[in-house]
Amino acid sequence: MSFEFVVRNAVLQDGAAPVDIGISNGKIEAIAPELVTCAKTLDAGGNRVIRGFADSHLHLDKACLLDRVSNPAGTLAGAIAAVTVAKRDFTQEDIYARGRKVLEKAIGQGTTLIRTQVEIDPGVGLAGFEAVRQLKVDFAWALDLQICVFPQEGLLNYPGTEELLRAALDGGADLLGGCPYTDTDPAGHIARIFDMARAYDVDLDFHLDFDLDPNWRHLDEVARQTIAYGMQGRVAIGHVTKLSTLPPARLAETVALMRDAGIALTVLPATDLFMTGRDHDHLVPRGVAPAHAFHEAGVCCTVATNNVLNPFTPYGDCSLPRMVNLFANVAQLGSEDALSRCFAMITDDPIRLLGHDAAIVEGAAADLVALPVRTGAANVAEIGRPLWGMKAGRMTFDAPAPRLFMP
Numbered sequence: 001m002s003f004e005f006v007v008r009n010a011v012l013q014d015g016a017a018p019v020d021i022g023i024s025n026g027k028i029e030a031i032a033p034e035l036v037t038c039a040k041t042l043d044a045g046g047n048r049v050i051r052g053f054a055d056s057h058l059h060l061d062k063a064c065l066l067d068r069v070s071n072p073a074g075t076l077a078g079a080i081a082a083v084t085v086a087k088r089d090f091t092q093e094d095i096y097a098r099g100r101k102v103l104e105k106a107i108g109q110g111t112t113l114i115r116t117q118v119e120i121d122p123g124v125g126l127a128g129f130e131a132v133r134q135l136k137v138d139f140a141w142a143l144d145l146q147i148c149v150f151p152q153e154g155l156l157n158y159p160g161t162e163e164l165l166r167a168a169l170d171g172g173a174d175l176l177g178g179c180p181y182t183d184t185d186p187a188g189h190i191a192r193i194f195d196m197a198r199a200y201d202v203d204l205d206f207h208l209d210f211d212l213d214p215n216w217r218h219l220d221e222v223a224r225q226t227i228a229y230g231m232q233g234r235v236a237i238g239h240v241t242k243l244s245t246l247p248p249a250r251l252a253e254t255v256a257l258m259r260d261a262g263i264a265l266t267v268l269p270a271t272d273l274f275m276t277g278r279d280h281d282h283l284v285p286r287g288v289a290p291a292h293a294f295h296e297a298g299v300c301c302t303v304a305t306n307n308v309l310n311p312f313t314p315y316g317d318c319s320l321p322r323m324v325n326l327f328a329n330v331a332q333l334g335s336e337d338a339l340s341r342c343f344a345m346i347t348d349d350p351i352r353l354l355g356h357d358a359a360i361v362e363g364a365a366a367d368l369v370a371l372p373v374r375t376g377a378a379n380v381a382e383i384g385r386p387l388w389g390m391k392a393g394r395m396t397f398d399a400p401a402p403r404l405f406m407p
Contacts, residue, residue, distance in 0.1 A: 003029060003039040005393055007368065010049035012360050014340065014375045018046050023366040026392035031362055042388070044370050048379065051358045052112025052143075052369040052389065053320040054350035057205070057238050057266045057304035060099035060116045060135065061090070061128035064309045071311035076210055076275050079311040080182070084153065087124040095131035102308050103135060105318040107142045108397050110369040110386030114145050115205070115354055117177055119152040120168055122160040129168045142389075142396040146354055148205050150177025155192060157184040162192065169200045176200070179207040180218045187221055194225045197234075205266075208237040212276055212285055214245040219254070223261040232262030236353060238304070239268055241276050243289035251290070255297045264353050265299055267291045267345075268306035269327045271313045288330045295341055295349070302350040303327045303342070320346040321383045328380055336377045343376030366393040372401055 003022040011018050012031075022030035022037065062083050069082040099116075106114065118128045129149060136145040149168040151161045155178070169176065178193040180186035190206075197204050209217045219240065226235045243265075246254060258265065267289050276287025295301040303324045308316035324342045328334075333342060351358040360368070369389040373379045388398045 001030060001035060001037055003035070003037050006035055006037055006039050006041045007049065007370075008041050008043050009046045010044040010370070011046060011374055012049060014048070014377070018044070021049070021360070021366075021368070023393045026366055026394070028360065028362050028364050028366050031360070047374055047387075048371045048376065049360070050347055050369050050371065051351060051360060051367055053110050053346050054113040054302075054354060054356075055106065055111050055304050055318075055320060056115050056236070056302040056350040056353055057268060057306055058102070058106075058114050058116050059307050059310075059312075060102055060132055061095050061118050062086075062310050063102045063307065064098040065311065066309050066314055069311055073278065074275060075278050079275070080152065082311040084123065087119070090124050090127055092127045092131045095128050096134060099132060099135050102318060103139050103143070105308075107139075107389070108399060109317070109319045109321075110371075110389055111318065111320060112143045112367055112369065112389065112391060113351060113354055113356060114143060115148055116145060117205070118147055118149050118168075118173075120149045120161065120164045121151055121153050121158055122164065123153070126164060126168060126171070129171065129173065133172060141394070142391055144356070146174045147172070148175045148177045149173040150179055150205070150207070152179055152182065152207075154179070154183035155189045162196070165196065169196070169202065173202075175203040175205060177205045177207065181208070181210055186218055190218065190221050190225055194229050194231070197231070198229055203234040203236075204231065205236045205238065208240050209242040210239045210275075212241060212245050212287055214242055214250075217242050220257070223257050223263060226261045226263055235262070236264040236266055238266040238306075239272060240265065240289045241272050241287045244285065244287050251293060255294050255299065258294060259297055259299050263299070264302065264349075265289065265291055265294050266302045266304050267327060268304055269323060269330060270316060271306040273326075273330065274313055286330050288327065290331060291327065291345060292331050292333060292338065292341060295345065300349050300353055301345050302353060303345045304350070319383065319385065321379050321385070324380055325383050339377035339380045340375070342380045347376070365391075367391050
């Protein structure tokens with residue numbers, strides 16, 4: 001058979017036999033145990049090859065800010081205040097440059113699909129949206145970028161914000177976010193966001209319940225509105241650190257609530273660990289929602305980066321295997337099955353959440369990433385850094401395993 005390129009000895013599912021993948025015109029033309037061809041080949045070495053990692057929650061517009069702002073207290077309020085001040089000096093060029101650094105890191109870590117959260121308000125205007133919209137175009141050679149615009153500093157309490165959100169949606173933003181805990185009228189905030197989503201026919205992604213007080217929450221109202229608007233399967237919520245405080249019975253009720261409402265859960269371990277529990281001087285709570293409990297019940301669950309090198313999260317290399325390994329440590333997960341489920345939270349589930357297909361099949365785009373391990377569980381346990389990646393049959397990065405020089 002005639003191909004432009006062939007990937008040999010690729011394992012496409014845990015435990016499956018290696019196959020060859022024939023690629024032409026940016027698509028997968030054939031998958032078979034042994035393809036006979038004179039085309040150029042790349043040996044996957046019997047390791048796992050995947051569609052790529054998907055980061056369902058990443059802030060490009062406020063990344064890489066540690067050289068200009070700080071958050072000495074390490075609190076959510078401190079981080080929001082610091083970035084609010086910094087945003088006054090944001091320009092489209094500045095946001096683009098910082099976002100570019102993050103995307104370059106993400107590509108080298110095997111990420112091929114990203115949902116980026118972009119702050120919109122009168123303080124920063126549409127500078128973040130314009131910069132990220134250009135990044136989406138300029139980096140289409142390596143990844144697909146989905147833009148979620150949202151009001152970080154509130155909506156009803158910040159006149160002019162809604163008009164800017166609508167302008168961004170008119171300008172091509174892919175979906176809408178909400179942040180009710182920063183608004184003086186959280187319920188009104190949620191209602192207005194749902195109204196806008198219906199008007200523009202876009203999905204929703206909320207920053208929600210970012211504290212450890214189990215006596216109140218906005219999740220129930222989001223679930224109610226999701227069902228009322230018939231948006232099951234089109235709403236995601238991120239952080240939801242309150243879920244880490246629930247005893248088994250209340251947790252089970254919440255799992256059922258989210259499953260019935262078709263709401264996806266995104267957990268941001270690095271940020272949630274860094275910021276929650278600051279008022280404790282011992283027995284500090286972890287503050288990370290138990291996504292594994294929701295995932296086992298059939299809820300779409302993802303583990304994502306959130307922030308990189310800023311007052312919300314002063315570290316990060318955009319490695320999703322590292323992030324999900326951190327989650328597995330916090331959740332005390334160690335079995336093969338549990339780690340395989342964790343692997344799904346940075347591959348199958350976020351890819352599905354963002355409206356794509358994780359399957360590597362004939363006829364699909366040749367978007368492939370090779371891992372240095374044979375199973376998803378091993379990738380989580382060993383934080384396996386990808387060896388190479390391609391999009392539409394074109395190589396996007398190459399990161400060979402280290403060579404050891406024995407004496």
